[in-house]
Amino acid sequence: MNSRRDFIEKLTAPFLAIPFLRNDEQNDNSEIKHQNFEGPILRVAIMGLGSYGSRVAEAMKDCTKAKLTGVISGTPSKIQTWQSKYNIPEKNCYNYENFDAIKDNPDIDAVYIITPNALHKDHAIRVAKAGKHVICEKPMALNAKEGEQMIAACKKAGVKLLVGYRMHFEPKTLEVIRMRKDGELGKVMFFQGLAGFRIGDPTQWRLNKQLAGGGSMMDIGIYAVNGARYMVGEEPAWVTAQETKTDKIKFKEGVDETITFQLGFPGGATASCLSTYAMNGLDKFYLNCEKGFAEMQPSTGYGPIKGRTNKGELTQEHRTHQTVQMEEMADIILNNKQPVVPVNGEEGLKDLKIIDAIYTAIKTGKKQSLSL
Amino acid sequence: MNSRRDFIEKLTAPFLAIPFLRNDEQNDNSEIKHQNFEGPILRVAIMGLGSYGSRVAEAMKDCTKAKLTGVISGTPSKIQTWQSKYNIPEKNCYNYENFDAIKDNPDIDAVYIITPNALHKDHAIRVAKAGKHVICEKPMALNAKEGEQMIAACKKAGVKLLVGYRMHFEPKTLEVIRMRKDGELGKVMFFQGLAGFRIGDPTQWRLNKQLAGGGSMMDIGIYAVNGARYMVGEEPAWVTAQETKTDKIKFKEGVDETITFQLGFPGGATASCLSTYAMNGLDKFYLNCEKGFAEMQPSTGYGPIKGRTNKGELTQEHRTHQTVQMEEMADIILNNKQPVVPVNGEEGLKDLKIIDAIYTAIKTGKKQSLSL
Numbered sequence: 037m038n039s040r041r042d043f044i045e046k047l048t049a050p051f052l053a054i055p056f057l058r059n060d061e062q063n064d065n066s067e068i069k070h071q072n073f074e075g076p077i078l079r080v081a082i083m084g085l086g087s088y089g090s091r092v093a094e095a096m097k098d099c100t101k102a103k104l105t106g107v108i109s110g111t112p113s114k115i116q117t118w119q120s121k122y123n124i125p126e127k128n129c130y131n132y133e134n135f136d137a138i139k140d141n142p143d144i145d146a147v148y149i150i151t152p153n154a155l156h157k158d159h160a161i162r163v164a165k166a167g168k169h170v171i172c173e174k175p176m177a178l179n180a181k182e183g184e185q186m187i188a189a190c191k192k193a194g195v196k197l198l199v200g201y202r203m204h205f206e207p208k209t210l211e212v213i214r215m216r217k218d219g220e221l222g223k224v225m226f227f228q229g230l231a232g233f234r235i236g237d238p239t240q241w242r243l244n245k246q247l248a249g250g251g252s253m254m255d256i257g258i259y260a261v262n263g264a265r266y267m268v269g270e271e272p273a274w275v276t277a278q279e280t281k282t283d284k285i286k287f288k289e290g291v292d293e294t295i296t297f298q299l300g301f302p303g304g305a306t307a308s309c310l311s312t313y314a315m316n317g318l319d320k321f322y323l324n325c326e327k328g329f330a331e332m333q334p335s336t337g338y339g340p341i342k343g344r345t346n347k348g349e350l351t352q353e354h355r356t357h358q359t360v361q362m363e364e365m366a367d368i369i370l371n372n373k374q375p376v377v378p379v380n381g382e383e384g385l386k387d388l389k390i391i392d393a394i395y396t397a398i399k400t401g402k403k404q405s406l407s408l
Numbered sequence: 409m410n411s412r413r414d415f416i417e418k419l420t421a422p423f424l425a426i427p428f429l430r431n432d433e434q435n436d437n438s439e440i441k442h443q444n445f446e447g448p449i450l451r452v453a454i455m456g457l458g459s460y461g462s463r464v465a466e467a468m469k470d471c472t473k474a475k476l477t478g479v480i481s482g483t484p485s486k487i488q489t490w491q492s493k494y495n496i497p498e499k500n501c502y503n504y505e506n507f508d509a510i511k512d513n514p515d516i517d518a519v520y521i522i523t524p525n526a527l528h529k530d531h532a533i534r535v536a537k538a539g540k541h542v543i544c545e546k547p548m549a550l551n552a553k554e555g556e557q558m559i560a561a562c563k564k565a566g567v568k569l570l571v572g573y574r575m576h577f578e579p580k581t582l583e584v585i586r587m588r589k590d591g592e593l594g595k596v597m598f599f600q601g602l603a604g605f606r607i608g609d610p611t612q613w614r615l616n617k618q619l620a621g622g623g624s625m626m627d628i629g630i631y632a633v634n635g636a637r638y639m640v641g642e643e644p645a646w647v648t649a650q651e652t653k654t655d656k657i658k659f660k661e662g663v664d665e666t667i668t669f670q671l672g673f674p675g676g677a678t679a680s681c682l683s684t685y686a687m688n689g690l691d692k693f694y695l696n697c698e699k700g701f702a703e704m705q706p707s708t709g710y711g712p713i714k715g716r717t718n719k720g721e722l723t724q725e726h727r728t729h730q731t732v733q734m735e736e737m738a739d740i741i742l743n744n745k746q747p748v749v750p751v752n753g754e755e756g757l758k759d760l761k762i763i764d765a766i767y768t769a770i771k772t773g774k775k776q777s778l779s780l
Contacts, residue, residue: 225666225687230600278648278775282676294597296670296680304654308668308680315597315696324687403650403773 073100078366079143080171081106081128083135083159084150085114088173091338092148093122095358101366106144108135139166146171146369148200152247153254157182164193169369173200175258175391176384178249183388187381196369199384201262202361204377207352208341209266212323212330213376215345216269222327224268224305229260230320231336232294232312238286243313251292253391257311259336261390264299264307266377267323267330271408272299272307275390277397282314297394445472450738451515452543453478453500455507455531456522457486460545463710464520465494467730473738478516480507511538518543518741520572524619525626529554536565541741545572547630547763548756550621555760559753568741571756573634574733576749579724580713581638584695584702585748587717588641594699596640596677601632602692603708604666604684610658615685623664625763629683631708633762636671636679638749639695639702643780644671644679647762649769654686669766 080102082089096104106128107118115129128143138144146169149159157177160170170190176199177183190197203209215221232252241247242255253261265271277297287293293314299307312318321335321343332343332350340354367373377383386408393404452474454461468476478500479490487501500515510516518541521531529549532542542562548571549555562569575581587593604624613619614627625633637643649669659665665686671679684690693707693715704715704722712726739745749755758780765776 226602226682226684226690228600228602228682230598276648276650278670278672278678280672280676280678294678296678298650298668298670300650300652304652306650306652306666306668306682308682310598310600310678310680312598316698318598318696324690326688401775 075101076370078102078362078370079105079145080362081108081130081138081144081147081168082150083108083147083163084152085109085111085118086150089148089150092150092358092362093118095356096362098356098359099362099366101370102362106130106138106141106147108132108138108147136162136166138163138168145169146196146365149173150200152241152244153249154178154247157186160186160197161189164189164195164197167193167195169196169198171198171200171365172384174262174384174387175249175254176381176388178254180385180388180392183381183385187385190381197381197384198365198368198379199381200361201377201379201383202357203259203263203336204266204375204379205360205364206341206357207354208332208343208350209335210376211350211352212332212343212345213266213269215328215330215347216267216323216325220328220347221323221325221330221345224270224301224303224323224325226305226322226324227264227267227299227307227309228320228322228324229263229267229307229309229335230318231256231260231263232310232315232318234316235286235313243286243288243291245288245290248291250290250391250395251287252311252313253292253295253394256313257292257295257297257309257394258387258391260297260307260309260311261387261394263321263336264309265386267321268301268303268305268307270301270303270305271386272390272406273302274300274403274405275393275397276403277394279398287313292398295394295398297397299390447473448742450474450734450742451477451517452734453480453502453510453516453519453540454522455480455519455535456524457481457483457490458522461520461522464522464730464734465490467728468734470728470731471734471738473742474734478502478510478513478519480504480510480519508534508538510535510540517541518568518737521545522572524613524616525621526550526619529558532558532569533561536561536567536569539565539567541568541570543570543572543737544756546634546756546759547621547626548753548760550626552757552760552764555753555757559757562753569753569756570737570740570751571753572733573749573751573755574729575631575635575708576638576747576751577732577736578713578729579726580704580715580722581707582748583722583724584704584715584717585638585641587700587702587719588639588695588697592700592719593695593697593702593717596642596673596675596695596697598677598694598696599636599639599671599679599681600692600694600696601635601639601679601681601707602690603628603632603635604682604687604690606688607658607685615658615660615663617660617662620663622662622763622767623659624683624685625664625667625766628685629664629667629669629681629766630759630763632669632679632681632683633759633766635693635708636681637758639693640673640675640677640679642673642675642677643758644762644778645674646672646775646777647765647769648775649766651770659685664770667766667770669769671762 108130148171294312319334321332323330328346343350480502520543666684691706693704695702700718715722
């Protein structure tokens with residue numbers, strides 16, 4: 037199976053949907069992997085069958101410790117397609133009205149919430165109340181207040197709450213973090229994170245304040261916010277931010293197009309970041325330290341991360357991020373594994389607190405103190 | 409002579425002082441170049457015989473249109489060394505007490521002021537009053553008010569005032585500017601300028617508020633300020649800035665260690681920049697546009713600039729920046745040539761206005777409007 041798996045891993049996502057990979061082959065493949073694995077398997081339902089949900093489902097076919105066993109969607113035709121594609125029985129299919137009944141379904145351990153941002157909080161709380169572990173795409177919620185409600189609900193229900201920080205498991209990223217932790221880079225002085233793309237369809241939910249809770253910052257800027265924290269290895273003490281809007285028709289009130297923001301860290305490091313929906317292909321991290329540096333470009337995209345440090349090129353092997361993430365999250369949920377960089381609700385909450393402060397800094401024009 | 413000149417150009421500055429290049433050989437070489445050139449020659453006195461003054465003098469040996477004919481220094485031993493090295497007659501040597509007498513010296517057309525920042529204004533005004541053209545190292549002065557006084561004095565005296573913006577003549581920089589002007593990059597969206605180095609000797613004038621007028625921003629941050637303007641091709645409408653200081657002993661009150669600043673441009677572009685005396689080797693420009701990009705690293709250092717655009721690597725030939733600068737400045741002063749990017753007093757003043765606003769933005773914590 038190895039050569040076949042390698043082949044699939046080399047395919048880019050759009051190719052994975054082409055017909056010559058017949059459904060039964062895919063299912064066989066998936067089944068065999070799970071059969072070879074002797075430990076417990078995390079059985080996951082995906083909520084929200086959009087493009088990112090599809091990407092996660094495809095990636096999970098290569099997981100040995102996690103398996104897609106259910107779906108939640110408001111679109112019956114999507115459910116049908118997924119059922120046949122991933123061999124999901126009717127009893128594991130839910131819509132947004134009835135998914136609380138997942139409580140009584142022994143085939144599902146966790147629900148991966150991949151719905152528009154504004155729905156995360158209510159969906160997560162309902163999943164928690166149903167006694168299932170919650171994996172929630174980032175941003176975890178619209179703001180810190182909602183994030184706190186989610187954390188409280190999961191705590192009360194005795195379920196785990198994880199946020200979809202796939203970069204926390206990415207090998208090149210982890211190597212830079214290791215170098216920094218082991219003192220190989222020396223004192224951290226400066227982080228730069230540029231995160232953005234030119235957004236297309238103006239009618240999509242990401243450009244709807246009610247559903248997205250903001251604009252580029254919620255969707256792509258959060259990579260720079262989160263990246264600043266895991267690259268610098270401290271929590272920021274202050275933030276300043278500036279907004280620029282060139283297209284007020286596409287980017288309506290409350291939907292940010294371009295934001296520059298700066299973070300100050302207790303150790304004296306500064307971060308200077310950009311979040312944008314108006315520029316092509318911005319995906320760069322740069323960490324400057326007293327004894328070394330790390331440069332990554334792409335730094336957070338779905339494909340292979342590329343980068344170099346003062347020691348040379350980063351050569352850690354690429355595996356599909358979402359495959360690695362789901363394998364690791366299975367270990368976190370089932371075996372209480374502690375990841376190098378947390379992916380729990382508290383981690384998600386810190387990013388939300390910073391994003392709240394960024395929006396406040398823009399509104400007031402004033403530096404915002406942070407206590408994370 | 410060409411092969412010899414090529415050889416000298418390939419040498420790095422420290423090597424230029426080694427003994428096997430005997431003084432008489434150097435002078436012969438210099439003389440022959442000027443003899444071959446039939447147009448007028450700009451005869452320059454250098455004021456301030458420190459390390460950068462030496463670099464300019466060395467570079468001028470390869471000029472055909474400009475020639476070092478005089479020196480102004482407070483250190484007699486330096487004058488002696490320079491006299492023998494550059495064949496400068498006694499009558500063209502001055503100190504800071506008597507250099508107003510340069511007025512009556514027909515061998516000197518212009519004075520290149522390379523003294524500490526705080527002295528630029530008075531020195532420039534005295535040179536102007538002596539009826540000689542002024543070339544002044546950047547920053548032109550400590551603040552915009554001083555800059556305006558210098559401009560007024562030169563105007564009144566009928567002499568030209570030029571600021572040492574060597575990058576305005578650098579071929580790779582000019583190619584990016586050409587691409588941007590010709591629309592090959594499309595609309596400019598984002599500029600990033602990182603400029604800094606780890607400063608050594610804590611007793612040097614650059615770390616003395618009275619002489620430097622500030623810290624990293626006056627000395628190296630100005631490259632990002634100026635670069636933002638010539639790369640974006642507009643004048644910024646606002647600026648925000650944040651200061652970080654990790655070493656309060658080395659960087660005393662009024663001497664900035666690290667500053668991040670942001671500029672907003674009328675066309676919607678944003679610049680995000682860093683100025684620092686605390687980090688090694690920060691010399692990066694990045695211009696992101698709708699149709700293309702330019703990356704330069706090093707972007708403003710004394711050696712060859714390296715960079716690439718969406719069209720590929722920048723391959724324009726490197727010549728010693730200061731040689732090119734002095735050739736071009738000779739043409740500007742003697743032949744009224746108009747450079748692609750201005751190097752006049754008004755250009756220097758714009759940077760000073762931005763730097764003034766950066767310091768005010770830090771002090772007040774508020775966005776500063778600019779009208780340049």
